[in-house]
Amino acid sequence: MATPTNTALRIPLSELQHMLSALGxxxxxxxxxxxxxxxxxxxxxLDHRQALQILDLIAAxxxxxxxxxxxxxxxxxxxxxxxxxxx
Amino acid sequence: xxxxxxxxxxxxxxxxxxxxxxxxISTQLSGRVPALVALFPSPAxxxxxxxxxxxxxxxxxxxxxPPVVIGASTAGEFTDAGDASxxxxxxxxxxDFRVFGGMGRPLRGNVEAAVAQALADIPTELAGYPYRTALxxxxxxxxxxxxxxxxxxxxxxxxxxLCGGCAADDxxxxxxxxxxxxxxxxxxxxxxxxxxxxxxxxxxxHGHQPMSDAMTITRSRENVVYEIDxxxxxxxxxxxxxxxxMAEGIDPSTLHGNSDILQYFLKYETGIKTGPEFRIRMPLVxxxxxxxxxxxxMPEGTPIHFMASDAQSQVASAKAAAxxxxxxxxxxxxxxxxxxxxxxxxxxxxxxxGDAVKEMAAxxxxxxxxxxxxxxxxxxxxxxxxxxxxTTTVLLAFPVDDGEDASAAT
Numbered sequence: 001m002a003t004p005t006n007t008a009l010r011i012p013l014s015e016l017q018h019m020l021s022a023l024g025x026x027x028x029x030x031x032x033x034x035x036x037x038x039x040x041x042x043x044x045x046l047d048h049r050q051a052l053q054i055l056d057l058i059a060a061x062x063x064x065x066x067x068x069x070x071x072x073x074x075x076x077x078x079x080x081x082x083x084x085x086x087x
Numbered sequence: 088x089x090x091x092x093x094x095x096x097x098x099x100x101x102x103x104x105x106x107x108x109x110x111x112i113s114t115q116l117s118g119r120v121p122a123l124v125a126l127f128p129s130p131a132x133x134x135x136x137x138x139x140x141x142x143x144x145x146x147x148x149x150x151x152x153p154p155v156v157i158g159a160s161t162a163g164e165f166t167d168a169g170d171a172s173x174x175x176x177x178x179x180x181x182x183d184f185r186v187f188g189g190m191g192r193p194l195r196g197n198v199e200a201a202v203a204q205a206l207a208d209i210p211t212e213l214a215g216y217p218y219r220t221a222l223x224x225x226x227x228x229x230x231x232x233x234x235x236x237x238x239x240x241x242x243x244x245x246x247x248x249l250c251g252g253c254a255a256d257d258x259x260x261x262x263x264x265x266x267x268x269x270x271x272x273x274x275x276x277x278x279x280x281x282x283x284x285x286x287x288x289x290x291x292x293h294g295h296q297p298m299s300d301a302m303t304i305t306r307s308r309e310n311v312v313y314e315i316d317x318x319x320x321x322x323x324x325x326x327x328x329x330x331x332x333m334a335e336g337i338d339p340s341t342l343h344g345n346s347d348i349l350q351y352f353l354k355y356e357t358g359i360k361t362g363p364e365f366r367i368r369m370p371l372v373x374x375x376x377x378x379x380x381x382x383x384x385m386p387e388g389t390p391i392h393f394m395a396s397d398a399q400s401q402v403a404s405a406k407a408a409a410x411x412x413x414x415x416x417x418x419x420x421x422x423x424x425x426x427x428x429x430x431x432x433x434x435x436x437x438x439x440x441g442d443a444v445k446e447m448a449a450x451x452x453x454x455x456x457x458x459x460x461x462x463x464x465x466x467x468x469x470x471x472x473x474x475x476x477x478t479t480t481v482l483l484a485f486p487v488d489d490g491e492d493a494s495a496a497t
Contacts, residue, residue: 022233022473024359024366026301027389063309064234064384067198071237072472078245 019072090182092423094457101132105140127459162255162430163460182489192275216282227253227462230310232383233475252427253463284490290412291466294404301390319377353431369477409450426458
């Protein structure tokens with residue numbers, strides 16, 4: 001099971017879902033939840049690496065789902081700079 | 088010099104309308120050469136002819152670059168002075184802006200490459216002009232509204248606001264066109280990037296409310312929805328909208344032919360919940376197999392609500408969109424605004440459509456506005472993660488103060 005590795009940056013799953021809001025809240029929740037399960041990531045908060053792993057996995061989906069995740073990842077890299085001390 | 092906006096509306100043949108618009112714009116701008124012009128012709132005036140005639144007729148000035156001229160075909164045209172069909176509306180802005188344009192095609196199955204092509208020759212920064220705003224027009228029949236919007240936003244990077252819309256064709260659903268300078272095409276997108284010294288204001292709002300609980304898209308492919316809650320999409324759509332339609336004097340069992348069905352889609356839409364608001368998703372076609380084609384991707388598993396509106400809500404929402412644009416400018420005086428308004432709003436508003444346009448102009452300070460009726464609208468602000476809308480009003484407002492004086496003083 002993947003476990004958090006960066007205790008400094010904590011990203012709520014809900015923030016990830018918000019970043020996929022082009023899909024609507026419920027669909028965003030579903031795809032984030034499924035990706036987290038597929039990656040065996042548990043918990044309601046993620047570290048930087050886990051959050052990007054989830055977006056990467058969703059970004060591989062075809063169509064609007066993948067495009068939405070690729071856009072979210074482009075924003076995420078700026079929003080959550082690696083080593084950020086946001087808590 | 089401060090920002091000056093000129094708007095005009097012309098009927099007649101394409102070339103004549105293009106020339107007349109150039110003359111009106113130049114006169115209103117007192118001979119100043121605009122930095123950006125947007126032309127919105129009905130399908131009766133081919134976009135290529137209008138743009139060519141306009142560009143040829145617009146007077147230039149020594150040492151001043153000609154404007155970027157961008158355009159999209161429409162389902163209706165308007166200015167603050169009135170609305171029309173079978174006409175061409177024009178919006179032009181002069182001031183201390185630097186504008187770059189581009190086109191990308193084909194769009195179908197090639198969205199990312201098309202966006203990259205359109206942006207290829209556009210700089211990513213310009214000294215002295217810290218703000219970037221993208222004006223994006225997309226072929227409204229390709230069905231990639233959200234996809235093109237998000238890819239454009241991703242490639243432009245953070246800090247760029249987007250607005251625009253989908254070209255239309257008077258609800259013929261046959262061919263739409265977009266253009267930039269000497270290029271015009273269907274299955275394409277065109278864009279203009281406005282570099283400015285002051286931020287521009289973008290407002291967006293719709294006046295629809297849900298009339299059902301959520302149901303789930305259970306089978307879809309790209310922008311075509313086949314099943315909702317396991318049932319044929321069209322059957323579910325009719326079932327969920329019938330009571331409201333009957334109350335409004337429309338019996339869905341009497342709908343025959345594409346035109347009737349399209350009129351129905353223009354009155355009743357779907358929406359997806361995003362935070363406290365709903366994002367409207369409008370079907371454009373019912374296919375023979377009972378599926379429905381939308382203007383952007385509709386992934387399986389997406390819950391949708393069925394949505395409706397009334398005239399009063401539509402007038403209020405237009406004003407609210409203008410207010411949001413004004414609020415972004417933090418009290419600065421506004422020179423004018425470009426408006427992209429969903430074509431279905433006119434069906435709901437009927438003869439009150441002009442009232443909604445006047446409400447927008449008044450909200451901005453009785454300024455000139457011009458725009459077109461579209462098959463989808465684009466508005467993406469800095470913190471947004473979705474930028475494609477339907478049944479919505481989008482405004483791009485330009486402040487009077489273009490920053491030139493402030494910059495000269497420093």
